[in-house]
Amino acid sequence: MKKFGLSKTEKIYLKNDFKLILEQGKKVFKDGVILWFRPNPATGRQSGGELAAQKPKNRIGIIVSRRLGGAVRRNRCKRLLREAFRLNRHLLIDGVDCIFYPKSSQNLGDYYAASAVLLALAGKAKILKNDKGPQ
RNA sequence: UCAUCCGAACGGGAGACCGCCGCCCGCGUUUUUUUGUAUCGCCGGCGGAGGAACUUCCGGACUCCAAGGGCAGGGCGCCGUACGAAAGUACGGGAGACGCGGGCAACACCCCGCGCCGACGGAAAGCGCAACAGAAAACAUACCGCCCGCUUCGGUUUGCUGAAGCGCGGUAAGGGUGAAAUGGCGGGGUAAGAGCCCGCCGCGCGGCCGGCAACGGCCGCGGCAUUGCAAACCCCGCUCGGAGCAAGGCCAAAUAUGCCGAUGCAGGGCCCCUGCGCCAAGGCAGAGUAGGCCGCAGAGAUAAAUGGUCUCCGCCCCGCGCUUACGCAAGGGGAACAGAAUCCGGGGUAUAGUUCGGAUACAAUU
RNA sequence: GCCCCGGUAGCUCAACUGGAAGAGCAGAUCCGUCCUAAGGAUAAGGUUGCAGGUUCGAUUCCUGUCUGGGGCG
Numbered sequence: 001m002k003k004f005g006l007s008k009t010e011k012i013y014l015k016n017d018f019k020l021i022l023e024q025g026k027k028v029f030k031d032g033v034i035l036w037f038r039p040n041p042a043t044g045r046q047s048g049g050e051l052a053a054q055k056p057k058n059r060i061g062i063i064v065s066r067r068l069g070g071a072v073r074r075n076r077c078k079r080l081l082r083e084a085f086r087l088n089r090h091l092l093i094d095g096v097d098c099i100f101y102p103k104s105s106q107n108l109g110d111y112y113a114a115s116a117v118l119l120a121l122a123g124k125a126k127i128l129k130n131d132k133g134p135q
Numbered sequence: 136u137c138a139u140c141c142g143a144a145c146g147g148g149a150g151a152c153c154g155c156c157g158c159c160c161g162c163g164u165u166u167u168u169u170u171g172u173a174u175c176g177c178c179g180g181c182g183g184a185g186g187a188a189c190u191u192c193c194g195g196a197c198u199c200c201a202a203g204g205g206c207a208g209g210g211c212g213c214c215g216u217a218c219g220a221a222a223g224u225a226c227g228g229g230a231g232a233c234g235c236g237g238g239c240a241a242c243a244c245c246c247c248g249c250g251c252c253g254a255c256g257g258a259a260a261g262c263g264c265a266a267c268a269g270a271a272a273a274c275a276u277a278c279c280g281c282c283c284g285c286u287u288c289g290g291u292u293u294g295c296u297g298a299a300g301c302g303c304g305g306u307a308a309g310g311g312u313g314a315a316a317u318g319g320c321g322g323g324g325u326a327a328g329a330g331c332c333c334g335c336c337g338c339g340c341g342g343c344c345g346g347c348a349a350c351g352g353c354c355g356c357g358g359c360a361u362u363g364c365a366a367a368c369c370c371c372g373c374u375c376g377g378a379g380c381a382a383g384g385c386c387a388a389a390u391a392u393g394c395c396g397a398u399g400c401a402g403g404g405c406c407c408c409u410g411c412g413c414c415a416a417g418g419c420a421g422a423g424u425a426g427g428c429c430g431c432a433g434a435g436a437u438a439a440a441u442g443g444u445c446u447c448c449g450c451c452c453c454g455c456g457c458u459u460a461c462g463c464a465a466g467g468g469g470a471a472c473a474g475a476a477u478c479c480g481g482g483g484u485a486u487a488g489u490u491c492g493g494a495u496a497c498a499a500u501u
Numbered sequence: 502g503c504c505c506c507g508g509u510a511g512c513u514c515a516a517c518u519g520g521a522a523g524a525g526c527a528g529a530u531c532c533g534u535c536c537u538a539a540g541g542a543u544a545a546g547g548u549u550g551c552a553g554g555u556u557c558g559a560u561u562c563c564u565g566u567c568u569g570g571g572g573c574g
Contacts, residue, residue: 006154007176011438018438062439070189071474077156083443086154111443132366 006086011112012061012097021061021097029126033108034101035121058092060085061099068105077105088118093127 012018025038062081064074081100100118108114121127 065437072472075474079442083154087443 006082006089008058010059012059012099018061018063018099021099024043025097025132026125030121031107031117032104033117033121034103035125036099036101037096037125037127038071039095058094059097059099062100063101064107065101065130068102073105077102077108080108080111083111084115084118088115088122091119091128093129098126099119108122 003080012021021036021038025036028035028037036092060082064078068074068075068077085098085100100121102108107117119128
């Protein structure tokens with residue numbers, strides 16, 4: 001498996017999964033972005049379930065409301081967040097579902113800003129490997 | 136040469152690494168006795184946003200609805216040519232509106248020229264509206280004024296004349312109001328006036344001529360009625376059945392309950408009507424609720440891919456420094472509007488920068 | 502994506518088929534009261550989302566834009 005890949009199975013795209021994480025996950029807010037996170041269940045609705053049960057993955061979902069602007073701006077927020085997640089995922093503990101919901105695009109000007117915001121959120125949520133120590 | 140505006144074209148390029156979506160080929164993995172199918176992963180190959188993809192303002196293709204007739208409702212509306220499936224677009228022309236100049240010393244609802252606009256059938260079918268102001272706003276009307284007659288009072292050179300009042304008196308010339316006032320100008324006429332009469336113009340009707348046509352010109356007659364608004368209703372002509380890919384179709388799967396049920400039920404604007412029916416075709420409600428495939432494409436979507444980082448070159452701006460100057464330049468910054476979801480054809484709107492053409496403009500600056 | 506509605510005073514809404522935009526609440530001033538409140542009086546507050554057009558005249562009719570809301574698996 002690629003180190004920095006982000007394939008279909010690593011994204012949250014079912015309505016039920018979103019619902020579950022939004023209702024049961026923990027919520028952290030910083031720099032205009034909300035993060036819900038939740039350790040993903042061993043027997044989820046995930047397609048290719050058995051493989052995922054053997055090696056838990058962190059999955060990502062992004063909610064972008066129309067309040068952020070036109071389609072171009074919304075796409076950009078989404079892509080930057082996804083890119084930041086993809087390149088920094090190895091720093092997170094395994095098996096966590098994350099949903100990002102930017103309330104404003106103020107702190108998402110470019111990739112570095114998005115990356116910093118994401119790491120700050122992860123630090124506040126205590127799902128970084130270094131902070132957590134024993135896994 | 137600068138600036139602004141309008142129109143057209145383009146909408147930075149090359150590479151490295153990390154990634155994403157779809158398809159193809161192959162390999163592996165899971166399931167399976169095996170093969171095949173399917174799931175997932177991987178090597179490789181190919182393809183992967185725009186001129187507006189925006190807007191949803193029109194038109195079509197396509198799909199479903201019983202879609203045959205009528206009603207209701209919508210759209211369009213000067214003429215010609217070309218393109219087009221249609222909407223529409225382009226070019227040319229004609230009424231008409233507005234502005235400027237002239238006829239003209241001055242006026243017009245008059246004429247001529249130029250510019251600019253030009254959603255432009257019908258107001259002598261109907262209905263309605265026309266606020267305020269004004270006497271009067273669509274049948275006719277008399278506020279001021281003008282004129283006539285009578286009465287009273289006064290003046291008087293005995294010819295007349297002044298003032299006030301009265302008249303189911305005459306009058307639409309003038310004043311004033313208004314967006315608009317019952318054709319305009321000039322002359323005759325009259326007590327004063329009036330298309331009352333005449334000339335020119337306008338208007339209406341008829342004929343002839345020119346033009347493919349819209350329309351224009353000329354001649355004759357009428358004798359002025361006939362104000363505006365249809366981008367509110369309406370009438371006339373032409374045209375349109377309705378809904379929309381979340382249209383619609385197929386597959387798989389699980390529980391399987393209740394009610395309605397004949398002069399009824401359903402049919403998505405309404406009606407004519409059409410279909411099913413006299414005890415089972417159908418409909419409704421509840422529980423459960425959600426998937427996959429087709430539609431669907433040489434980009435093709437389950438929460439929706441087309442991205443990120445860096446280097447170089449090109450463009451624009453600022454520039455430490457060098458140079459008499461043209462200019463050269465380390466370094467720094469900037470690059471718009473905007474993201475496909477069934478697909479096409481138009482309209483509208485947004486656009487940094489570069490190039491070309493045009494206008495302001497044979498103007499200004501040098 | 503497709504299809505529908507709406508935008509009027511600070512807020513919630515009116516305004517008939519075109520004739521110069523009103524009501525309630527809130528706010529201001531005054532009266533009232535020992536002081537508040539209730540109550541009463543007075544005025545103020547509007548580029549009718551924006552830009553064009555039709556018309557003598559547009560909240561109303563037409564066109565284009567901006568913006569808010571809703572429905573459809």
